Amino acid sequence: xxxxxxxxxxxxxxxxxxxxxxxxxxxxxxxxxxxxxxxxxxxxxxxxxxxxxxxxxxxxxxxxxxxxxxxxxxxxxxxxxxxxxxxxxxxxxxxxxxxxxxxxxxxxxxxxxxxxxxxxxxxxxxxxxxxxxxxxxxxxxxxxxxxxxxxxxxxxxxxxxxxxxxxxxxxxxxxxxxxxxxxxxxxxxxxxxxxxxxxxxxxxxxxxxxxxxxxxxxxxxxxxxxxxxxxxxxxxxxxxxxxxxxxxxxxxxxxxxxxxxxxxxxxxxxxxxxxxxxxxxxxxxxxxxxxxxxxxxxxxxxxxxxxxxxxxxxxxxxxxxxx
Amino acid sequence: xxxxxxxxxxxxxxxxxxxxxxxxxxxxxxxxxxxxxxxxxxxxxxxxxxxxxxxxxxxxxxxxxxxxxxxxxxxxxxxxxxxxxxxxxxxxxxxxxxxxxxxxxxxxxxxxxxxxxxxxxxxxxxxxxxxxxxxxxxxxxxxxxxxxxxxxxxxxxxxxxxxxxxxxxxxxxxxxxxxxxxxxxxxxxxxxxxxxxxxxxxxxxxxxxxxxxxxxxxxxxxxxxxxxxxxxxxxxxxxxxxxxxxxxxxxxxxxxxxxxxxxxxxxxxxxxxxxxx
Numbered sequence: 001x002x003x004x005x006x007x008x009x010x011x012x013x014x015x016x017x018x019x020x021x022x023x024x025x026x027x028x029x030x031x032x033x034x035x036x037x038x039x040x041x042x043x044x045x046x047x048x049x050x051x052x053x054x055x056x057x058x059x060x061x062x063x064x065x066x067x068x069x070x071x072x073x074x075x076x077x078x079x080x081x082x083x084x085x086x087x088x089x090x091x092x093x094x095x096x097x098x099x100x101x102x103x104x105x106x107x108x109x110x111x112x113x114x115x116x117x118x119x120x121x122x123x124x125x126x127x128x129x130x131x132x133x134x135x136x137x138x139x140x141x142x143x144x145x146x147x148x149x150x151x152x153x154x155x156x157x158x159x160x161x162x163x164x165x166x167x168x169x170x171x172x173x174x175x176x177x178x179x180x181x182x183x184x185x186x187x188x189x190x191x192x193x194x195x196x197x198x199x200x201x202x203x204x205x206x207x208x209x210x211x212x213x214x215x216x217x218x219x220x221x222x223x224x225x226x227x228x229x230x231x232x233x234x235x236x237x238x239x240x241x242x243x244x245x246x247x248x249x250x251x252x253x254x255x256x257x258x259x260x261x262x263x264x265x266x267x268x269x270x271x272x273x274x275x276x277x278x279x280x281x282x283x284x285x286x287x288x289x290x291x292x293x294x295x296x297x298x299x300x301x302x303x304x305x306x307x308x309x310x311x312x313x314x315x316x317x318x319x320x321x322x323x
Numbered sequence: 324x325x326x327x328x329x330x331x332x333x334x335x336x337x338x339x340x341x342x343x344x345x346x347x348x349x350x351x352x353x354x355x356x357x358x359x360x361x362x363x364x365x366x367x368x369x370x371x372x373x374x375x376x377x378x379x380x381x382x383x384x385x386x387x388x389x390x391x392x393x394x395x396x397x398x399x400x401x402x403x404x405x406x407x408x409x410x411x412x413x414x415x416x417x418x419x420x421x422x423x424x425x426x427x428x429x430x431x432x433x434x435x436x437x438x439x440x441x442x443x444x445x446x447x448x449x450x451x452x453x454x455x456x457x458x459x460x461x462x463x464x465x466x467x468x469x470x471x472x473x474x475x476x477x478x479x480x481x482x483x484x485x486x487x488x489x490x491x492x493x494x495x496x497x498x499x500x501x502x503x504x505x506x507x508x509x510x511x512x513x514x515x516x517x518x519x520x521x522x523x524x525x526x527x528x529x530x531x532x533x534x535x536x537x538x539x540x541x542x543x544x545x546x547x548x549x550x551x552x553x554x555x556x557x558x559x560x561x562x563x564x565x566x567x568x569x570x571x572x573x574x575x576x577x578x579x580x581x582x583x584x585x586x587x588x589x590x591x592x593x594x595x596x597x598x599x600x
Contacts, residue, residue, distance in 0.1 A: 069444060071600070088448065089447070089448055092444060095444075103437035103438070106436060108360055116352070117441070117445065119349075119355055120352050120442055120445035120446065121445055121446055122446065
């Protein structure tokens, strides 16, 4: 293998302010449609950063631009100090990419998927052999090393995709909807693995439309809708800023919800009427419930819970996240 | 995670002089992947590809050839019929191998396997992918060609020492067809469209002075055939195996060099627009 030459990738690693990714007015247009419409953000090394938004919000497009597989229409973008439009191969050599749709190589066995992928990075076989075994262990797939890809479950494929993305010891992990389509148990295993990576100092950049995922994994996130950033901050700060501490969920049956809503006005800071339920935002959910009982409204079901990012999203966009 | 492997090598990219953002100088890894997957899944297809031209040679060259005898070629020489069609079949084998690998194989990887999406998330650029896939097609074409040359030698159909030069010629032909085939395949979205490739290949195979000299056609048709790549391949290989080498063969070489340049440009651009939008 040829000797590594000093590339700009090694000389210009640390950009201004130490951000590992920084975007300013980043825009991607397809003809007249702006999939990403002038967003700005910075991601620090070791940070776990999330893009939260519904399908079609522009999350994946942003991820593709960061991953140097999509060219921006305008604005500035710097990844590990380099411009992705010009230094695609250099940037990609430092990333671990977990795409939304699994694209494992079904013509190769499980372990060969890792080895061959590592070869794409120009890594030597002597390194890849032990590394593949280590990653199979990490992904709990050691027994499946010689299996065909088609024989793996959805959760196993996801774990293998994550293992594959780690073959080059990436500085940044890019995860696009990492747990979509997985059952709860598989999701928790995956979260555990991602959390370990975070502990080791890997920068995680992920998109999700799951609140619990964002709350579990993200130090900081941006709420993104229709290609624009609606808000940014840590999950708890966003909840503090855009929602109340607690939420009272009431169900009166789909016919009565709208009618009862008028009577609930003034009861709490804010009320959202959804097709199937009414959300009453109050710092004290039990007190709000007490007043509902005093008004003799008789909900079919009631529930007091803590505010989540779902409520933040609803507040910011007037829409629910999963439609 | 358990014990870390000590001193992990950092992946690095040789920034090549040409096409820096499209090429990471690592087409070899794409080729390695192809060899590994072919070795495990498609080896039967690979073997069958060798026998096809051999059967043609036995049926047409030896069988039909015993009735035809010798054939007159431009320049006044006569060549036994089997020795006349054998180099053409060699050129056709090179074309078929290259086209199969660069069209059907590529079509599946592009549209079903999502393999290129995975590759292009790594340092590899579209030029690495195109070059790697084409080298794989060439490697296979070369193995076929060597096998066929051995058969020709045994049957006494190599009439001159220059026949050895047919091997690099076959590589050139295969490179041209593979680079072009991959570019064209990138436009294909359905199986019906893929059938168009066969629709072009079959008449080209039958009419490109493969089984009889071009002089049987009216003049306009001769020009049409001479515009097609296979005719250049047939003439080039035939010149070497029969020993009737002329300076005009340089034009055939030039034809393929241009075809390779156009094909590689087309393929790289298409891969870029498809996967690095």
